[in-house]
Structures are given as structure tokens and as C-alpha cells.
Amino acid sequence: MRNVLFLAHTEADGTLARPALEALGTAANVAAGLGASVVTGLIGENVNAAAGQIGGCGAVKFLAVAGPDFAQSRYGSDAAAAEAICRTAEAEVVVAAGTSRFSRVLPGVAQRLGGRADTHVTAVSATNGGLAAARWFYRQRMEGVFQRSQRPWFLLLDPGSQPPWQGSGAPATVEPVAVTLTEAHRRTSVVGQRAPAADAQTIRPDAALLFVAGAGWTKKQADGQAHVQEAEKLILDFLRLTRASLGSTKSLVDLGGEGQAVLSFLTHLNQVGQTGSTPRHPKGLAACCHGEEPHTVGWRFINERRAINLDPNCGWARGKADVLYVADAFAVMAKVNALLAAKS
Ligand SMILES: Cc1cc2nc3c(=O)[nH]c(=O)nc-3n(C[C@H](O)[C@H](O)[C@H](O)COP(=O)(O)OP(=O)(O)OC[C@H]3O[C@@H](n4cnc5c(N)ncnc54)[C@H](O)[C@@H]3O)c2cc1C
Numbered sequence: 001m002r003n004v005l006f007l008a009h010t011e012a013d014g015t016l017a018r019p020a021l022e023a024l025g026t027a028a029n030v031a032a033g034l035g036a037s038v039v040t041g042l043i044g045e046n047v048n049a050a051a052g053q054i055g056g057c058g059a060v061k062f063l064a065v066a067g068p069d070f071a072q073s074r075y076g077s078d079a080a081a082a083e084a085i086c087r088t089a090e091a092e093v094v095v096a097a098g099t100s101r102f103s104r105v106l107p108g109v110a111q112r113l114g115g116r117a118d119t120h121v122t123a124v125s126a127t128n129g130g131l132a133a134a135r136w137f138y139r140q141r142m143e144g145v146f147q148r149s150q151r152p153w154f155l156l157l158d159p160g161s162q163p164p165w166q167g168s169g170a171p172a173t174v175e176p177v178a179v180t181l182t183e184a185h186r187r188t189s190v191v192g193q194r195a196p197a198a199d200a201q202t203i204r205p206d207a208a209l210l211f212v213a214g215a216g217w218t219k220k221q222a223d224g225q226a227h228v229q230e231a232e233k234l235i236l237d238f239l240r241l242t243r244a245s246l247g248s249t250k251s252l253v254d255l256g257g258e259g260q261a262v263l264s265f266l267t268h269l270n271q272v273g274q275t276g277s278t279p280r281h282p283k284g285l286a287a288c289c290h291g292e293e294p295h296t297v298g299w300r301f302i303n304e305r306r307a308i309n310l311d312p313n314c315g316w317a318r319g320k321a322d323v324l325y326v327a328d329a330f331a332v333m334a335k336v337n338a339l340l341a342a343k344s
Contacts (some may be wrong), residue, residue: 003015004040005091005152006059007082009073009101017054019159021098024057026124026155026162027095028077030089033126035046037130039063039174043078045071047174049057055170056066059140062172063088065179069186075108076185076230082109084179091152093131095124098156117154122161160205160280184326193233202239202246202265206220209237209282214231214289215251216329218262227330230260231288232263234333241340245281247272247298249289272298287329291315308332 006027008020016024024040031038039061047064055062065081072319082105087093094115103119110117122143123134133155194199199303206304217231239246248263248270256262272279274294284302289295291307292315299305299320306323307316316324325332 002090002092004036004102005039005041005042005089005094007094007096010047010050014046014049016050018164019099021164021165021205023095023097023157024054024160025165030093030126034129041069041089043081051172051174053169056167061249063175063177064172064290065177069181070191073187074095075105077181078105079108080179080185083112084157084177086113094152094154098158103156106154106156115152116148116150119156121155121157124155163193204245207243207245208282210241210247210279210284212243212247212250212286212289213252216288237337238333246270249295291320296320
């Protein structure tokens, strides 16, 4: 068995983020199961801090492609760097985090090397020399476990699906891998990054809690009026106090397209469900959401589920939630926010 390559790119501060550490833990397990060695491959402007961070991981080599050209995500330079590292490492299996940077580039690198790449991998097992990977299909309804004969086999792990590597840092000797870039590699210039302000970013995959807002927030209430602005304030206050991630139902995000009053900070990216996302948070709380199957299927990986709904016969009451509070979400969330504010 040849080597298992753990491939990672550094973050803006030069360190490795949690998704990379999850990939490292998996690479170490795979190597142990196959009786192979781990080789580390790092890509970034300066990889010394990252190499030191994982210096105690037991890798037999720390290969790196470093320099200003490799600071930013760019297909041409990233593909050249990853290809050079894979060839030097003589890797049969490559384990990497499924970040947007790597998901874009590593399938192309697999093609150049005559191998195969699988994305959205959620589990890898290696026993008796055999390697198998698992991922979900058909909108996360079926899990498939599969093997491949082609090598190198690139496995891009879904961030959040694995425990991170827990070892300690140590000095590491980094072996530079030479990559000559031509103007064609640099044809795309990265001029910077634009990201929403921290408060405008409501999707937080690492949050302990998912808060899902349903269309009920925009519906007429007991007084015959809709209270959309009050709903916006209650939800934003709750997110500010808890740093929860914000999800939505399809009905709520679709309302905007129909010219109805909507919560201004929601987009289709917040949509959870069959035609939306399937987030992985330990806990979830839905408010003013009916809990219909096409929505709750997106809660597959949420361990503890609670919902607030006026209707005791809503979908959540039919085995979709662990706890259903039959109550007015406006009143409940106002009280919850007051308690949280007093606590902070
Ligand atoms: C092919 C297909 C794919 C779909 N994919 C998705 C998907 O990916 N994601 C998704 O979300 N949906 C999806 N849907 C739509 C889904 O079936 C539901 O229509 C949708 O989830 C309903 O959204 P809702 O619960 O927000 O709205 P509603 O069904 O309108 O429910 C609003 C709820 O708010 C409650 N409410 C109102 N006021 C209050 C209050 N003051 N306090 C407490 N509760 C209150 C009401 O009792 C009601 O239960 C899909 C449908 C189809 C056919």
C-alpha cells in the first residue's frame, strides 16, 4: 500500500481550520486501517504555522507548496499545487476537507492523475486492506457505502461530519514541492473577498442551535393583523443573543417572489428541507413552521428537535419533534429573549 495523503489549504491567518483537522483525523484512521503511512500536503502563502499545528500527527513527510501565488483560492494555481503534491507523495488515497476551495479543484486534479474523486463523503472505513466510503444520495434520504478500484482516490469529507484530529503541535520539517506557474495559471486574478458583515451572516454551520422560521411569522395573527416587523426584531434579537444559525421553510422564502411581506434577511440559502439544505446542528427549534414532511426531511441530522406552533395537530406533533410547545411564538420568543438578555 502506498501513502495516504492528507491534503489541506491554510486559512487567511496561516492555520488549519476545523474541516482540515477533521480530514487529518480521518486520514490517520485510514492509514492505520490500511497499514499505510500518512503524508501531509499543505498549500498556502506560508504553511509554517499550519505544519507546526499538526506537527505531532505522525506523518512521515510534510510536503508543501507555498508562496503568495497560493494564498487565495484560484483553480489554476491550486490545481497545479495539488497535482505536484500528489505526484511527490505517491498517494493512493487523498483525504481532504470538502471546502469550497477544494471541492472546486480536486475533482479536476483526480482527472489529471487518472484517479477518481468523491465529494460529500460522510464516513470512511478501512479494514483488512479494504477501503470504503459513505455518502448520502437522493436529497439525503439514502446512504450509500461504496468502494473504487481506481487510484488515486480523492475523498472530500463534508465539514462537520467527522471528529477533528486532537493531537498536539510540534515542530515539523517542511519539504517544499516546486511548482512553476505560467501566466495561464495566473489568468484569474483574485482581487479580494466580499463577505456579508458578521451580523448579516445568518447561516452558521458551527452553531449549536438551528432556529427555523416558518411562514406563520408573516400571517395574520389573533388581532387580524400581520406583525412582520415585530417578527423580524424577535428573530434577530434571538440570533444575536444565541448566535444560532437561521433556517427557513420554503413557504417563507417563496413569499418574497409573490410580492408578500417577508423577513428581509432571509434568502433561499436559508431554506431547509427536501429542496433546501440538510444542516447538522445538535439542536433545532422551529417557530411558526407547520412541520410538513418536505421541510422536516431536512432535519434528518438534527439530534434534538423542538417546535412552537399554535396548532396542536401540526406536523411536529406527529412524531417530527421531541417537544412541541403549543403556544403563540410571538409571546414565547419575546419571553425567551427577555430571559436571555437578563442572563447576558
Ligand atoms: C416537491 C416539494 C418540495 C418541497 N421542499 C421544501 C423544502 O425544501 N423546505 C420546506 O420548508 N418546504 C418544502 N416544501 C413545502 C412544504 O411542503 C410546506 O409547504 C412548507 O414547509 C410549509 O411552510 P411553513 O410551515 O412555513 O408554512 P405553513 O404551512 O403556512 O405553516 C405556518 C404555521 O405557522 C403556525 N403559526 C402561525 N402563527 C403562529 C404563531 N403566532 N405562533 C405559533 N405558530 C404560528 C401555523 O399554525 C402553521 O402551522 C416542498 C413541497 C414540495 C411539494
